Amino acid sequence: MSETAQTAPPTDERVKEMSSFRKSLIRPELGGICGTILVFVFFFLTARDSGMFSPAGVMNWSVVSAQFTIIAVGACLLMIAGEFDLSVGSMIGFAGMSIALLSVSFGWPVWLAITITFVLCMAIGAFNGWLVVKTGLPSFIVTLAFLFILRGLTIFAAIATTRKTIIGGVRDVAEGDWLAPIFGGKIFTGFFQWMGDHGWIETFVRGSKAGQPVVEGIPMLIVWALGLVVFGHIVLTKTRFGNWIFAAGGDAQSARYTGVPVNRVKIIMFMFTAFCACVFATAQVMEFGSAGADRGVLKEFEAIISVVIGGALLTGGYGSVIGAALGALIFGVVQQGLFFAGVESSLFRVFLGVILLLAVILNTYIRRMITGEK
């Protein structure tokens, strides 16, 4: 043993020196980075004069991107752990309705309504995960069932208690609540007012808001998005739990043999996805001041598309939270950018389908490069 340990190993003539270009290619974020640059260049050239890059314009697509990011982080970690959650959209509708019903119709304090909703959603997420783990069924089917169950329950609960599918008045009851601003508030408002006062950013010139800056501050939604990205990225790449996420999605049986608690990891990831959906819903309810039973439709697919554009493999075991966030940014910028550029909005879906296809093909190619499959 010692003789082999001391001498340097002879270099294998068959191991080719990898070019740094090729090395950088097999990063999951690569597609996301290229896509982001491309998208910004494109809109900078075509829609520069439309106000897309004015403070209000930036805020517009940032908020939309942040929304995508919040659900994409959850979907990303879950997909790397080898599962899907198609009930995210219905969960958003459910969570929003739960908050509105508890606070407006039942008259409970808003902080209590939000807390109970979070607990409820994460419990449903855990149940989803438990079902998947126990039955061994594809999560696609189990969560598809919950897509319908949750949506139906949401509409039923709204109509049975209030005879309406939209419940308003959340903003009034949230007045003075300590938890609501964490989701619906804005930060750095003083700073933006100060910038407005100095004429660095535009201010309203007429109406009741005269003198106030057009961008009042950074919405908490964006803070949540950034916070979740940083949290998700650190957990995934810098902790042992992150290694377990990769292992659970890469090959659950191999992971079990080395002692990774695969079932626990998967259930926790389902709960985290539910948590992210709940953050999205709470922020949305606080922003609109109302909850609608049809909120969040198709969000599960938008989350999955963001994650795939961000370089994660649909089969699990590979991906990046940063990539997913970039995917969400591309998504948001293009959706709002086409509006600024005056392009017919239905073309957005065409674009989405095309970019999704390209991303999946690129990912498959990258996967082959990593694993050396032919």
Next chain:
Amino acid sequence: MTKPIIQMKNIEKHFGPVIALAGVSVDVIPGECHCLLGDNGAGKSTFIKTMSGVHKATKGEIYFEGNEMNFDRPRDAMAAGISTVYQDLAMIPLMSVARNFFMGNEPTKRVAGINFFDHKLANEVTMEEMRKMGINLRGPDQAVGTLSGGERQTVAIARAVHFGAKVLILDEPTSALGVRQTANVLATVDRVRKKGIAVVFITHNVRHAMAVGDRFTVLDRGKTLGTAKRGEITPEELQDLMAGGQELATLEGSLGGTV
């Protein structure tokens, strides 16, 4: 002779009406390679799964380091020092060698009260261990998918040894490998044995068994046909025992002794 680290006495395992093992006794001794031979369906896999805590024996006793043992879960057996390396399920191809090496045993470093994965330590240890096993890595972040089958087995064995395995169970490590890769794995087995680790080597290839084995136990239809020591038995005899004697003897005539 050193004391056996594992003694399996009259192990029986029934799956409903099927008797997979009908009283098998085997002693595993530190520093020796114990080859478990048998044709498909002979009960080799059931036997090692009983040894590694996956299955519970229906009847019979298992002694580990002299004490009666009853592992409820594979994790218990692993904690006691019994590691199993499965043929296809040793590694996760998409993950880096270092991440695979420490899978389930990640080293952590406390920074600001939070436990982080100590990548630096993991990378260093992985490179060092791989060097010892004679595998040249481009870097610790190289994906396992780029390694050959033999190299993957070697990484899995190195991993088990690094984490303090006293008994290493290898489930058909060579059956899917080419000649050169097989030689590498057999060399690894030899190295591990010399460290004083007990190796249980499951195979149905007599030549691979003869290359590294100290003891040979043949299983046939859930029964053991006894254990032979190195030098007491010829490859031909082993082959005959595995095939139940009859058919292969007649086949051998017609094929001119090539089987």
